[in-house]
Each structure stands twice: as C-alpha cells, then as structure tokens.
Amino acid sequence: MTTTPVREEPTDHPVPRDALGVLKDREQVAERLLESSRRHSFDPDTELDWDAPLEEGKWFWPPELVSLYDTPLWKRMSEEQRVELSRHEAAALASLGIWFEIILMQLLTRHIYDKSPTSAHVRYALTEIADECRHSMMFARMIEKGGAPTYRVRPLHHNKARLLKSISTTPGSFTATLLGEEILDWMQRLTFPDERVQPLVRGVTRIHVIEEARHVRYAREELRRQMVSCPRWEAELTRIMSGEAARVFSISFVNPEVYTNVGLDRREAVAQVRASGHRREVMQTGAKRLTDFLDEIGLLRGTGRKLWKKSGLLP
Structure with a gap:
C-alpha cells in the first residue's frame, strides 16, 4: 500500500509530530476494506442455526466476563444462578450493542453527507452501515432466542446520545465508534472459541x-487523519466528549436490572461489582488497545483524561 506524507500541521497543533506517523491513503484503505467485505461478509439469518435448541447448562457469556465473577456474592450463588445471570448479561450486552450501532450508523451518515458518493471512502461507509443493520437484527434475534428481556440504557444516557449525534465533531464521532466497538470486540474474541458457551x-x-475488524480499521485510520488536520478547539472538544462517552459507556456496560431479574439484591450486586478488582481489570484490559491508540494520537489529555480515569477504563 502506498502512503502519503502527513500534511504540515500548524505550529500550535495539539498533536505532537512524533505521534502522527504516516497517514495511509484514504481511498486505498477503503478499497481494501471493500474487498475484504466482498470476501468475508455474512448473512446471520442463513449462517446461523436459529432453530437449534439451546444446550442445557451451557453459558451465554464466559463466566470470567460476567460482572459478578469472583465477588463474595458470586461465591454464594449456585451454578444454575450463575448461568442464568450470564443469560441476562448477554441479553443486556446485545441490547447495548444495538443502541450503540444505531448511534454509529447515524454518525457515519453525518460523516459522509458532504462527501462524494462515488468515492471508495463513502462506499465503504455505506457497506459498514449495512453490516451494522445486520448486526443489530442479529443481536435482537439472539435476545429473543435466549428468552431474556431487552435491556434499555438509562433515559438520561439515551437522551445524552441524542445530543452526541447532533453536535459531535467528526473526530468525536470516530472516537465514539471505537469506544462502542473495541471493548465488546475484545470480549467477543474470548467468547466465540469458548466451548463452554452456547x-x-x-x-x-x-x-x-470478523466484520467489526474492518470497522475498527476504518475508524482508526480516519480518526488519525482527523486529529492531524482538525483545529485546536475541535481536538479539545473531542477529548472532553470522548471522556464523557467513556464514562457513560462504563456505567451502561452492565444493566442493574439483570440482578433483580435473577433474584439478587440489586444494591448489593452493584456495590460488589464496583468494588471488584477482577471486574476493573477486565474492563481496563478490554479497553487497553483503544486507550493506547487514543493516547498515541493525543486524545487522552487534560479534562478528557480525567473523565477517562473516572470511567474506570483507564488505570
């Protein structure tokens, strides 16, 4: 792949030159992602056996990734209750995934609104939107098959997302995209080879x-490009908005209603999750690849960094 040199940034640009590296050609990146999409895309309706019965005793999420794992409450729970909690948490995560993907689709359409519809960059964005549509339907069908309810995020966070979709900067949109994709992707990479799971x-x-790997590549390349060229005010706003998005994300990652629905004391469960060193390590490990990248391109600074630390995703 050929590359183009980084454009000369203003002397007061917020991102240091040694963090910028070399930007890959936008159209060539998109062409490669389009080719990968042609070779490695799936129709979940036909690819998966939706009629097969669920297997008795199997987990719906690896136990080490269940929020209460290794807490005092977990140690008091029966194996059946632990598996049941995994069923509800899998549904809650799928519900969260649908919420995020609907947000991301709207952010992508905003990104391409003024760009040439014949460019590979726009064609790939439309391809990604089609992927996200299939993913959302797939997650919804999995929730229904598992028999757990759909879990909604808090009304406050739901409405904050309306604001994000309206005022987000372009780099802010791609930061939110990565936040919504990379931690869940890390967990799913541990899930699909795990034979204990349904x-x-x-x-x-x-x-x-498989399909999200392309989305992450697209978002990373574009975010790096945006941070090279955006003005100082936009970079600073992106830092603050991304930190707030991280805080909301970390709160939303486990819906407290799951504890009530499996017969646990909700307050006790939430308190133990917040105090759990294992859970903190899981979330920070899942976020590390992302936070390392954001730090490299100059996004984890100032107030934004403080918000990321408050989210618990950054040590």
Missing part, C-alpha cells in the same frame, strides 16, 4: 468479530 452465542460473536 453455540448460537459463539456463532453470533464470531460473525461480529
């Missing part, structure tokens, strides 16, 4: 991991 859940996560 085959349907493994199939869903496998499809999602």
